[in-house]
Amino acid sequence: MELLDVLILFAAIVFVRLWWRYWSVTGGGRKNLPPGPPGWPLVGNLIQVILQRRPFIFIVRDLRKKYGPIFTMQMGQRTLVIVTSSELIHEALVQRGPTFASRPADSPIRLLFSVGKCAINSAEYGPLWRTLRRNFVTELINPARIKQCSWIRSWALEHHMKRLRREASENGFVEVMSNCRLTICSVLICLCFGAKISEDRIKKIENVLKDVMLMTTPKLPDFLPVLTPLFRRQVREAKELRKKQMECLTPLLRKRRSFVENGGKVDEEMVSPAGAAYIDSLFDLQAPGRGRLGEDELITLCSEAINAGTDTSATTVEWALLHLVTNQEIQDKLYEEIVQCVGKDGVVTENDVEKMRYLGAVVKETFRRHPPSHFVLSHAAVKETELGGYTIPADASVEFYTAWVTEDPNLWKDPGEFRPERFLDGDGVDVDVTGTRGVKMVPFGAGRRICPAMTLGTLHVNLLLARMVQAFKWLPVPNSPPDPTETFAFTVVMKDPLKAVILPRRN
Ligand code: HEM
Numbered sequence: 001m002e003l004l005d006v007l008i009l010f011a012a013i014v015f016v017r018l019w020w021r022y023w024s025v026t027g028g029g030r031k032n033l034p035p036g037p038p039g040w041p042l043v044g045n046l047i048q049v050i051l052q053r054r055p056f057i058f059i060v061r062d063l064r065k066k067y068g069p070i071f072t073m074q075m076g077q078r079t080l081v082i083v084t085s086s087e088l089i090h091e092a093l094v095q096r097g098p099t100f101a102s103r104p105a106d107s108p109i110r111l112l113f114s115v116g117k118c119a120i121n122s123a124e125y126g127p128l129w130r131t132l133r134r135n136f137v138t139e140l141i142n143p144a145r146i147k148q149c150s151w152i153r154s155w156a157l158e159h160h161m162k163r164l165r166r167e168a169s170e171n172g173f174v175e176v177m178s179n180c181r182l183t184i185c186s187v188l189i190c191l192c193f194g195a196k197i198s199e200d201r202i203k204k205i206e207n208v209l210k211d212v213m214l215m216t217t218p219k220l221p222d223f224l225p226v227l228t229p230l231f232r233r234q235v236r237e238a239k240e241l242r243k244k245q246m247e248c249l250t251p252l253l254r255k256r257r258s259f260v261e262n263g264g265k266v267d268e269e270m271v272s273p274a275g276a277a278y279i280d281s282l283f284d285l286q287a288p289g290r291g292r293l294g295e296d297e298l299i300t301l302c303s304e305a306i307n308a309g310t311d312t313s314a315t316t317v318e319w320a321l322l323h324l325v326t327n328q329e330i331q332d333k334l335y336e337e338i339v340q341c342v343g344k345d346g347v348v349t350e351n352d353v354e355k356m357r358y359l360g361a362v363v364k365e366t367f368r369r370h371p372p373s374h375f376v377l378s379h380a381a382v383k384e385t386e387l388g389g390y391t392i393p394a395d396a397s398v399e400f401y402t403a404w405v406t407e408d409p410n411l412w413k414d415p416g417e418f419r420p421e422r423f424l425d426g427d428g429v430d431v432d433v434t435g436t437r438g439v440k441m442v443p444f445g446a447g448r449r450i451c452p453a454m455t456l457g458t459l460h461v462n463l464l465l466a467r468m469v470q471a472f473k474w475l476p477v478p479n480s481p482p483d484p485t486e487t488f489a490f491t492v493v494m495k496d497p498l499k500a501v502i503l504p505r506r507n
Pocket of ligand 1: 122133305308309310312313373376377445453456457
């Protein structure tokens with residue numbers, strides 16, 4: 001090799017090295033982004049994340065230790081700013097709420113299911129979001145409507161208890177998550193469409209909507225849109241699924257529309273009076289920039305409510321029961337409170353659960369110890385801004401890792417322990433779960449985008465738990481103790497779904 005060749009080779013190595021170093025830096029630099037783990041040119045941290053083959057939440061948990069309260073991850077073409085500290089979450093979501101209240105751009109697949117961001121959770125901060133959210137709050141979850149629809153929960157719970165008894169006598173144990181999902185889903189379908197439908201149809205809807213959630217979780221082209229043409233099959237599958245979703249829900253929609261238009265004569269299927277179902281309020285809604293909503297948008301909005309409310313609440317009941325099964329003392333205390341309030345055979349009502357302090361403490365401790373979502377949904381700044389001394393570009397996804405604050409030993413005593421009593425006379429007494437006064441636990445998010453249905457979600461959890469503990473003693477399956485390992489499936493669930501033996505308290 002001649003000297004010139006050696007020099008050229010050397011220069012090439014130096015060039016590649018500098019090029020690699022320049023393009024692999026995440027954060028910092030002239031843009032003043034928060035620092036972050038070095039990545040690879042062009043793809044940033046994307047390949048490293050994929051190669052780890054574990055849920056993103058666990059990767060972030062580790063990175064937090066190294067990069068602190070705010071850091072950047074470059075995921076292909078998307079910049080993610082991860083915010084993990086109580087102070088910065090409070091500053092962004094509450095003190096400067098309007099600035100961080102938008103949502104980032106969506107992938108073509110997500111846009112297909114949201115009909116171009118016509119859903120409360122995905123709409124950008126603006127008039128469309130405001131109208132949809134206001135309508136949701138006044139029509140679906142105002143206290144009068146919740147009371148008016150309490151018969152739906154009684155009906156669904158009756159079926160729930162029968163199903164548990166049947167499953168226990170057939171298998172010797174019950175599976176918690178699948179039963180709770182089905183029951184909550186049936187309540188939400190009835191709240192949305194005013195219809196009481198068969199369990200088979202509910203299961204079908206539940207399955208299709210679960211597939212929709214799977215389909216809309218981030219995939220490679222979300223981070224590298226240049227690759228979208230290579231994923232034509234995925235787009236085709238998404239279109240087929242959307243068609244299935246429409247086919248499965250449109251008959252309910254049309255039946256409800258003709259029911260409302262024909263004076264609302266209640267029949268066996270259409271059981272809610274005209275005006276009482278969520279969809280009734282959407283038929284005539286004038287949505288800014290869209291006018292009256294079409295069938296596509298109506299199905300999207302109802303699916304959103306059903307999806308948002310099913311897994312979140314069912315997950316919470318599953319984790320709560322795990323602790324009741326493994327800690328009989330807590331279960332006994334809860335049972336005593338229920339008996340004191342309504343007796344052994346009295347029906348637990350929605351007013352009753354509000355009075356049960358220990359039940360409230362068990363549910364809050366479950367939300368703290370097992371927040372269903374470790375991140376709130378992705379946020380975006382309405383315009384370029386700064387946070388924690390760093391620049392936050394308008395096109396970055398801002399991810400608030402809210403679960404961390406519930407694990408922080410500076411905020412909670414023995415944060416890993418499950419101790420409902422902390423909400424009666426300990427470090428949880430004055431906690432504000434809306435995060436307005438400070439962020440110590442925010443299972444529903446905080447600020448402008450806080451879950452609009454937190455009271456309804458909590459009611460579902462309270463009622464299910466109270467009724468299930470009143471009727472049965474919950475025990476571990478012999479020789480098969482429950483495994484508390486977590487995994488991510490839309491929400492953070494038990495890797496091995498909880499199974500329990502149930503003994504009727506009264507015969
Ligand atoms: C235990 C139950 C629930 C939990 C833990 C929960 C949690 C959350 C969280 C963390 C967010 C994201 C907040 C953010 O992005 O900052 C959210 C948003 C939302 N939730 Fe819930 N949720 C629950 C029940 C429900 C129910 C029952 C419904 C509907 C019937 C619902 C409808 C929504 C909607 C529409 C949004 C989007 C709000 C927006 O973007 O403005 N949720 N929820």
